[in-house]
Amino acid sequence: MSAFLPSKFPLIQAPLAGAQNSAMTIAVCRAGGLGSLAAAMLPVEKLEQEIQTIQAACDAPFNVNFFAHTMPQITAEQQDQWLSLLDQYFNEWDIDKNNLPQGVIRRPFDENQLAVVEKYRPPVVSFHFGLPEKKLLDAVKATGAIVLSSATTVEEGLWLQENGADFVIAQGIEAGGHRGIFLNQDLSTQMGTFALTQVLSQKLNIPVIAAGGITDVSSIQAALKLGASAVQMGTVYMLCHESTISTLHRQALEQATRQPEKYPTAVTNIFSGRPARGIVNRLMQETGFVHPHALPFPFAATATGALKSVAEKQNDTSFSTLWCGQNPTGCKNISAYDLTMELVQAFL
Ligand SMILES: Cc1cc2nc3c(=O)[nH]c(=O)nc-3n(C[C@H](O)[C@H](O)[C@H](O)COP(=O)(O)O)c2cc1C
Numbered sequence: 367m368s369a370f371l372p373s374k375f376p377l378i379q380a381p382l383a384g385a386q387n388s389a390m391t392i393a394v395c396r397a398g399g400l401g402s403l404a405a406a407m408l409p410v411e412k413l414e415q416e417i418q419t420i421q422a423a424c425d426a427p428f429n430v431n432f433f434a435h436t437m438p439q440i441t442a443e444q445q446d447q448w449l450s451l452l453d454q455y456f457n458e459w460d461i462d463k464n465n466l467p468q469g470v471i472r473r474p475f476d477e478n479q480l481a482v483v484e485k486y487r488p489p490v491v492s493f494h495f496g497l498p499e500k501k502l503l504d505a506v507k508a509t510g511a512i513v514l515s516s517a518t519t520v521e522e523g524l525w526l527q528e529n530g531a532d533f534v535i536a537q538g539i540e541a542g543g544h545r546g547i548f549l550n551q552d553l554s555t556q557m558g559t560f561a562l563t564q565v566l567s568q569k570l571n572i573p574v575i576a577a578g579g580i581t582d583v584s585s586i587q588a589a590l591k592l593g594a595s596a597v598q599m600g601t602v603y604m605l606c607h608e609s610t611i612s613t614l615h616r617q618a619l620e621q622a623t624r625q626p627e628k629y630p631t632a633v634t635n636i637f638s639g640r641p642a643r644g645i646v647n648r649l650m651q652e653t654g655f656v657h658p659h660a661l662p663f664p665f666a667a668t669a670t671g672a673l674k675s676v677a678e679k680q681n682d683t684s685f686s687t688l689w690c691g692q693n694p695t696g697c698k699n700i701s702a703y704d705l706t707m708e709l710v711q712a713f714l
Pocket residue numbers: 380381382383384385404405406431492493494516537540541542543544577578579580598599600601602689690691692693
């Protein structure tokens with residue numbers, strides 16, 4: 367039905383790294399939406415298996431999503447400042463800061479992931495944090511994939527158009543999880559979903575997808591009225607049966623859905639080194655949400671991940687990444703298929 371995306375309806379289930387697998391992708395695709403698979407934290411062998419599972423389960427088009435950041439060089443001084451910032455917590459939880467478990471390092475799109483894209487040819491490939499280097503991007507496009515990427519400012523939207531994206535996702539400040547910000551790290555100029563969608567729809571020659579705070583039929587229709595060709599929705603899928611979030615994350619999200627006044631969200635760089643929105647917790651509050659000594663992405667996650675795993679064993683979410691958008695009101699404990707069937711009423 368959509369003139370632009372290959373799916374029946376112009377509704378994308380946002381890739382949700384750490385919160386989904388192929389089961390959610392398949393459920394959304396079966397209901398006529400564009401299901402996404404978040405690949406950023408998957409080893410290549412697992413990525414291959416997941417794509418095989420999707421292709422065996424349904425014929426519908428789907429999206430595979432990768433990160434496109436640059437790996438930073440970390441200095442000894444940065445490392446010291448970062449570990450000093452967390453010293454009190456390492457002492458509190460009896461953690462040896464010089465011997466932290468590595469955890470999963472989020473790596474940018476590379477030749478190995480490209481080989482999987484070339485082998486399985488997903489109809490849509492999306493990127494977060496910009497686009498990969500030209501050689502890799504050209505190879506993805508040569509497979510026939512439609513390429514999407516997130517913009518958090520008008521400047522980023524223009525850059526993505528200029529550098530080869532087929533669609534731009536207008537990711538407003540309301541959005542849950544990591545901000546796609548990539549041209550600078552200035553959070554003060556980040557825009558809301560409706561303003562960004564409307565301005566980008568006017569400025570760009572390519573279609574715009576609205577993302578951030580869209581949670582039901584009326585907010586989908588509002589985004590379309592402002593010029594969006596499609597919507598991408600993440601938080602709303604996170605209480606679905608197929609969501610793979612932890613029990614503690616699920617409980618926090620249920621509380622935020624019932625009482626958003628009591629469980630607000632905020633943008634923080636403290637967990638991974640990049641700004642991301644989640645339900646406010648102790649580490650965010652005590653470090654002031656955005657701290658200059660947070661180790662650059664993705665390396666901050668090694669230390670905060672160690673704190674998280676020890677504290678969660680005591681049912682304590684002080685250090686947990688409780689990713690959630692500003693508007694969790696549409697979250698429901700139903701299947702992603704049923705939720706998508708409700709949401710696509712917006713297009714009927
Ligand atoms: C738990 C979680 C994980 C996310 N992981 C990714 C990801 O791997 N790749 C990506 O492009 N966007 C990711 N996002 C951002 C979404 O693509 C999207 O911008 C956001 O969910 C839209 O806002 P909403 O959550 O208010 O619907 C994530 C969001 C959440 C909540």
